[in-house]
Amino acid sequence: MIHVDPKLTDEEFLRLFEKGINSQWGSDQIDWGLTQSLPESKKLALGKLLTPVYLGEQTAMLGVSAVLPMVLTSGQTEPALYLSSMGLDEARHFRNLHKLYRVLNVDPLPSRRLPEMWRYHARLLQKREPVPWVFGILISDLFAKTFYGGFAQRFPNTVVGRLSGRTLQDEARHQAFSDRYLNRMLPTMDVAAKKELLVLRDDLFRIMEKLGERLRGAMEELDWSPEAFLAELWDDTERWVKRLGLVSLTEA
Ligand SMILES: [Fe+2]
Ligand SMILES: [Fe+2]
Incomplete structure (x- = not known):
């Protein structure tokens, strides 16, 4: 249910919303x-490597627009306000990559060459509850962060590095949202539902391993490897999993 005149007392989310604006x-x-x-x-390697990130920005747009009504209709107005600003961020990221492809004059990989990219997209969009959504969005934000971070580091004084660096600032804000939202919601969930989050993580990583194999050639062109990429992303994800208190579940 939504309220005509909600209280708007959750300062943490309101501050994040102001920051988002x-x-x-x-x-x-x-x-x-x-x-x-x-x-x-x-440039050619970048065109290939950016493909899953490019689709990922649209996946993020879909993710935000799916979770927003769930959050708003459950009376969580402040997080819903923030999510509205996040939707605009993801739309900007998508639009910018669209422009980048034209500026670099290269193409993304054809869909059939990256079937796992669609599998990842489908796995993420399966959920009907806000917490798995936000957890999936968090992993995808970390995925995007690892890519953009690698591009910013490898091409600092180019359009690719500048765009990546700027985009990373938005992604950091998205992680701050996931952190707050999950910290609020996880204590209300039972162990089985929390374990489902780790199943989602493992499924997404399995898909990303296969995706990495397909992109190996393009990564090597940029002095990168799927192993280094996934190790960095796994460490990052594990830090979050620990921080959110999900780690003990793996031993339970
Ligand atoms: Fe994004
Ligand atoms: Fe994001």
């Missing part, structure tokens, strides 16, 4: 001309 930015803040130092071979 004040941190909005447009594509005019990126120097799209910074492509000179990118050799053609790296």
Whole structure:
């Protein structure tokens, strides 16, 4: 149920919402001309490697728009306010990558070459409850963060690095939201429902391992490897799992 005049007392989410509003930015803040130092071979590899991130931004748009009504109709107005700003962030990320492909003059991989990308998308969008949604969105934000972080580090003074660095600031805010929301909600869940979150994590990682294999050639072109990528992402995810108190469940 939604209220005409809700109380809006949850300062943590309200602060995050204000931050979300004040941190909005447009594509005019990126120097799209910074492509000179990118050799053609790296551009082609980037085109391939960005493919799952590109779809992931649209998955994130779908994720936010699916979870928002669940949260709002359960009377959690403050998190719903924040999610509205997050939807705009994901739309911007998608739009920017669309533009980046045109600026670099390369193409994403055809869908049939990355079937796992669709499997990941489908697994994430299976859920009907807000907590698994937010947990899935968190893992996907960490996935995006690992990619954007790697691009920012490898191509610092190019359009790719600048765009990645700017996008990472949005992703950090999304993680702050997941942190708060999950910390609030997890204590209300039973052990079986919490274990389901770890099943979701394991399923997503299994899919990402296969995805990594398909992208190995493009990663090697950028002095990267699926193993290094997944190890970094796994460590990051494990830190969150521990922090959220989900770790003891694996031993239970
Ligand atoms: Fe994003
Ligand atoms: Fe995100």
